[in-house]
Amino acid sequence: MALLTGAGRIGRLHYFLINLACALGLLAPAVIGAEADPDAGTGPPTPVAVVLVILLVFLVGAWVSITTSIRRLHDCGRTGWLVLLSPLPLLGFALGLYLLFNPGNPLPNRYGPPPGSPDPEAMRAQLAKLEAVTAPYIQGRHSEGDDDDGLRAPAQSAWANDAATFDAMALYRENPGLAPPR
Helix, strand or coil: CHHHCCCCCCCHHHHHHHHHHHHHHHHHHHHHHHHCCCCCCCCCCCCHHHHHHHHHHHHHHHHHHHHHHHHHHHHCCCCHHHHHHCCCHHHHHHHHHHHHHCCCCCCCECCECCCCCCCHHHHHHHHHHHHHHHHHHHCCECCCCCCCCCECCCCCCCCCCCHHHCCCCHHHHHCCCCCCCC
16 A cells, blocks of 8 residues: 555665566556557557556556555655656756665665564553563562562553653663663
8 A cells, every 4th residue: 555655655675666567567558558559450449448447557556666666766765746846857867867776874864664664553562562561570679478479569561651751771770670782
């Protein structure tokens, strides 16, 4: 479904492969249309259904190509409106080279995280599950007779609900028995 929207970011290789597939998909209607030319007498007249299928394939391929270019512009930190330069002869060619060869921004930008990076919400959920399972065993023991099993209750979760305040080291600061991975 991401192919049909211009939201998010996409890397250079993914951009190239999608546009290559679109180009091949757009080439097929041209070949079919050239083979069945009723004026030249080289083929039967093209039925309306075939023309509609060719038009549909062309429109879908063009749409996917445009949305991929928008997502690639987002990866470079640029606005998607620059895709409107594509029909202009020299500017469109320069834009295509820019999208193909310019490396994207390796850090998150206003259009989202870099392509291939894990989803912060999914990471937060996994870390909260890990914390809930391991915290009772790492907290340490009370003196004899405090609890039935001698373990303290787990500490409150260190993972904030707001993505802007995510603090990966909070778990290690609040639980001195834990050591960060090396």
